[in-house]
Amino acid sequence: MEIAFLLIPLAVMLVFVILGGLWWAIQTGQFEDLEEEGSRILEQD
Amino acid sequence: MTDSLTAGNTNPWQGLDVQSEWERFSQRHTQEPDIWTSHVWVDNMHCAACSGRIEQSVKQMHGVLGVHASAASKRVKVIWDANVVHPSQWFANLNAIGYPALPVNEYHAVTDRTRDQRKMLWRLVVAVFCMMQVMMYAYPTYVSDSNDITPDMIQLLKWASWLLTLPVMLFSSTPFLSQAWLSLRQRQLGMDVPVALGIIVAFVISTLATFAPGGWWGDVTYYDSLTMFVSFLLCGRWLDVKLRNRTAGALENMMRRLPHAVLKKNEAGEWVQIAASNIDVGDVLYVRPGEVFAADGKLIAGNTSVDESMLTGESEPVLKSTGAQVIAGSGNLTSVVEMQVQQVGEGTQYHALVNLMASASTEKPGIALLADKVAQPFLWGVLLAALFAVIFWWTTDPVKAVMSAVAVLVVTCPCALSLATPAAMLASAGTFAKGGVLIRRLQAIQALSEIDTIVFDKTGTLTENLQQVVLLDSHPDWNSTLLLNLTATISRDSLHPVAKALYTFAKKENAAEHLPMQDWQEIVGGGISATLVTQDQQSIALKLGNASFCEVHTEADAGVQRLVYLVAGHTVLARFGLSEQTKPQAKAAISQLISQGYEIQLLSGDRIAAVKNLAAKLGIQVALGLQKAENKLQNVKALQQQGRKVLMVGDGLNDGPVIAAAHTSIAMGTGVPLTQAQADMVVMGNDIGVLVSLISHCKKTILIVKQNLLWAALYNAAGVPLAIMGLLPAWLAGLGMAASSLLVLLNALRLTKWQKGVLAERAKVA
Numbered sequence: 001m002e003i004a005f006l007l008i009p010l011a012v013m014l015v016f017v018i019l020g021g022l023w024w025a026i027q028t029g030q031f032e033d034l035e036e037e038g039s040r041i042l043e044q045d
Numbered sequence: 046m047t048d049s050l051t052a053g054n055t056n057p058w059q060g061l062d063v064q065s066e067w068e069r070f071s072q073r074h075t076q077e078p079d080i081w082t083s084h085v086w087v088d089n090m091h092c093a094a095c096s097g098r099i100e101q102s103v104k105q106m107h108g109v110l111g112v113h114a115s116a117a118s119k120r121v122k123v124i125w126d127a128n129v130v131h132p133s134q135w136f137a138n139l140n141a142i143g144y145p146a147l148p149v150n151e152y153h154a155v156t157d158r159t160r161d162q163r164k165m166l167w168r169l170v171v172a173v174f175c176m177m178q179v180m181m182y183a184y185p186t187y188v189s190d191s192n193d194i195t196p197d198m199i200q201l202l203k204w205a206s207w208l209l210t211l212p213v214m215l216f217s218s219t220p221f222l223s224q225a226w227l228s229l230r231q232r233q234l235g236m237d238v239p240v241a242l243g244i245i246v247a248f249v250i251s252t253l254a255t256f257a258p259g260g261w262w263g264d265v266t267y268y269d270s271l272t273m274f275v276s277f278l279l280c281g282r283w284l285d286v287k288l289r290n291r292t293a294g295a296l297e298n299m300m301r302r303l304p305h306a307v308l309k310k311n312e313a314g315e316w317v318q319i320a321a322s323n324i325d326v327g328d329v330l331y332v333r334p335g336e337v338f339a340a341d342g343k344l345i346a347g348n349t350s351v352d353e354s355m356l357t358g359e360s361e362p363v364l365k366s367t368g369a370q371v372i373a374g375s376g377n378l379t380s381v382v383e384m385q386v387q388q389v390g391e392g393t394q395y396h397a398l399v400n401l402m403a404s405a406s407t408e409k410p411g412i413a414l415l416a417d418k419v420a421q422p423f424l425w426g427v428l429l430a431a432l433f434a435v436i437f438w439w440t441t442d443p444v445k446a447v448m449s450a451v452a453v454l455v456v457t458c459p460c461a462l463s464l465a466t467p468a469a470m471l472a473s474a475g476t477f478a479k480g481g482v483l484i485r486r487l488q489a490i491q492a493l494s495e496i497d498t499i500v501f502d503k504t505g506t507l508t509e510n511l512q513q514v515v516l517l518d519s520h521p522d523w524n525s526t527l528l529l530n531l532t533a534t535i536s537r538d539s540l541h542p543v544a545k546a547l548y549t550f551a552k553k554e555n556a557a558e559h560l561p562m563q564d565w566q567e568i569v570g571g572g573i574s575a576t577l578v579t580q581d582q583q584s585i586a587l588k589l590g591n592a593s594f595c596e597v598h599t600e601a602d603a604g605v606q607r608l609v610y611l612v613a614g615h616t617v618l619a620r621f622g623l624s625e626q627t628k629p630q631a632k633a634a635i636s637q638l639i640s641q642g643y644e645i646q647l648l649s650g651d652r653i654a655a656v657k658n659l660a661a662k663l664g665i666q667v668a669l670g671l672q673k674a675e676n677k678l679q680n681v682k683a684l685q686q687q688g689r690k691v692l693m694v695g696d697g698l699n700d701g702p703v704i705a706a707a708h709t710s711i712a713m714g715t716g717v718p719l720t721q722a723q724a725d726m727v728v729m730g731n732d733i734g735v736l737v738s739l740i741s742h743c744k745k746t747i748l749i750v751k752q753n754l755l756w757a758a759l760y761n762a763a764g765v766p767l768a769i770m771g772l773l774p775a776w777l778a779g780l781g782m783a784a785s786s787l788l789v790l791l792n793a794l795r796l797t798k799w800q801k802g803v804l805a806e807r808a809k810v811a
Contacts, residue, residue, distance in 0.1 A: 001198070005197075005198075005201060008182070008201055009205070011205070012178070012205050012209060015174065015175065015178050015209060019170070019171060019174055019175075019212075022167075022170050022174070023167065026166055026167050027163065027167075029163075031166060032162075033115065
């Protein structure tokens with residue numbers, strides 16, 4: 001069970017890493033227009 | 046491309062080419078001072094193909110660095126270089142390809158709102174993510190025997206949980222903490238005070254238990270209860286912010302009424318383009334057909350028909366000749382005129398109406414305040430109960446004392462007051478929004494469930510603004526197809542609503558519109574004259590217009606609102622009748638509402654005969670014509686004095702004050718944005734049938750709110766005594782709170798099913 005002493009701090013760090021990713025996603029507006037992006041692939045460039 | 050660039054003097058957007066003007070809808074690039082990002086709104090961009098065409102066309106322009114068109118929000122973002130290109134050029138380009146654009150003046154407001162929404166989502170994401178992790182760390186201590194985990198491991202889990210609770214505490218819960226602090230500073234007890242108190246106490250106790258276990262505070266932590274609690278609350282807040290933004294955004298998408306640039310006569314007598322904000326009293330402005338008057342004033346040259354429907358709510362165009370008064374916000378329909386400005390900005394009638402609406406809206410009884418008033422005693426009760434628990438247990442067991450208090454705070458706060466009502470209302474509001482009904486105030490749901498009287502406006506609400514055309518009779522010697530062809534050709538180029546209606550009618554009957562015609566002329570207040578050239582080079586003088594213009598006898602009422610003649614010389618070739626068309630669902634909706642026991646009234650600014658006629662057709666008992674805004678307001682106030690709760694369903698701007706004074710109000714989506722901004726609900730479509738199911742769904746919503754409140758009351762009645770007695774550990778209180786919230790939410794979710802329209806409602810009755 002000693003491995004838990006390593007894994008738990010690692011998990012905590014992982015949470016912060018993932019939160020960083022989510023922060024990026026929110027700040028760049030990834031969640032703002034959920035419908036339109038799906039249809040953009042059908043548009044001509 | 047070059048065509049639009051050299052649009053020159055005729056480019057109506059030149060007024061935007063001043064930096065102070067374009068700054069209103071653009072943002073400077075952070076590094077390059079000449080690069081700007083502008084946001085414009087394109088009304089008729091409906092699909093992905095439209096946005097593709099826009100992007101393609103504007104991207105080709107020299108000096109345009111990037112274009113992004115979004116069909117969903119009807120917005121186009123253009124990045125451009127001020128050294129190379131000016132806004133008027135790409136505005137002209139958009140116009141040339143068939144997508145007239147408007148600057149989004151509220152650009153900054155939009156970004157503010159987006160920022161708010163992002164921040165709230167970010168708070169929620171942080172709270173939920175940390176909550177999940179904290180739960181995971183809390184789980185072992187709940188399920189294992191005390192011997193299964195080593196004390197070291199428990200300590201490690203506590204530290205990890207503390208670390209993960211820190212962002213929730215310092216960042217996610219700041220809205221509650223700051224709100225609580227604000228209301229305390231105003232010496233009021235807000236809903237957030239017990240919430241904040243619970244959060245802080247639980248965190249402090251848990252922190253002490255983590256880093257200095259063994260004091261009077263014991264060694265039990267409550268990070269899981271705390272984070273879950275904050276997550277649930279934020280969930281509600283985020284839905285609320287999102288819903289409000291969506292409603293506001295949709296309203297903003299409506300046309301701005303007044304023009305941004307106008308043509309003004311300078312000292313030299315030349316027409317120059319100036320920004321609308323620079324108009325002064327005494328200026329002479331040049332107004333083309335299809336444009337909107339930017340200020341109040343009088344006509345000094347030209348005659349025209351004016352569309353004042355935005356201000357009066359009625360569709361009939363008004364004839365204005367030289368010397369007549371015109372008002373800002375009304376539309377010039379038929380010919381070029383010059384006007385002298387007498388009032389600008391705040392002094393105009395347009396602004397007066399806006400201000401009238403604003404003042405009427407402040408008279409509104411605040412149901413929100415009432416809810417706060419009911420909440421006050423409850424909140425005091427909660428705090429007193431918590432205090433009682435502390436005092437009761439302190440001498441025997443300080444830990445138990447504090448934790449009982451926290452249990453009281455946690456077990457009570459969210460479900461009963463913070464969640465029960467908004468959860469149900471938000472569920473309904475979201476459902477309505479999907480079905481095309483926007484809600485500005487959540488209280489409107491309650492208000493709508495209480496009404497007993499419905500006052501309708503006529504035009505645009507019960508009837509279509511478009512005029513319905515019937516061919517009454519035609520000359521026996523003339524082929525009716527030929528007559529329709531003539532009508533289509535002669536009416537094709539006119540902007541007058543009647544001519545437009547006739548043209549649409551003829552086209553629907555498959556009429557051709559390319560007969561050889563000469564000397565086409567439109568006479569204001571009369572009609573159109575033209576000369577038809579036949580195949581054997583004969584000329585026939587044709588006229589399309591009203592009786593006096595066509596020199597025929599005025600007839601008695603033919604059962605239509607307006608008669609239009611097509612004559613050749615003095616021979617009447619055809620007679621058209623025009624009338625307003627009743628909306629398809631109107632009759633069914635009205636009879637349903639009457640059968641459900643609602644008192645229905647019709648108040649309209651239109652002629653009495655037309656109003657009575659429509660009322661008889663729809664089965665409405667009380668109908669009044671020639672009603673101005675003040676009359677309508679008086680009528681509604683009189684009804685309210687009889688103790689009636691009035692729902693106002695309106696459309697035009699002159700309904701604004703009435704809409705604000707009524708118990709609650711609904712605006713049909715074709716009306717002006719200002720009215721909609723005042724109305725509690727906005728029906729985006731044109732379908733009046735929605736009304737019946739809307740009211741019944743609101744009643745259902747209130748029923749579910751009551752169920753939720755009853756459940757919460759029972760839960761609190763059981764939970765609080767248990768918590769005070771110390772029988773409820775904080776984690777169980779948290780769990781009870783969560784389960785209770787979940788139950789409330791699930792109950793509210795039943796409201797997401799809404800069958801729209803009068804037909805669905807009828808099916809249910811049958």
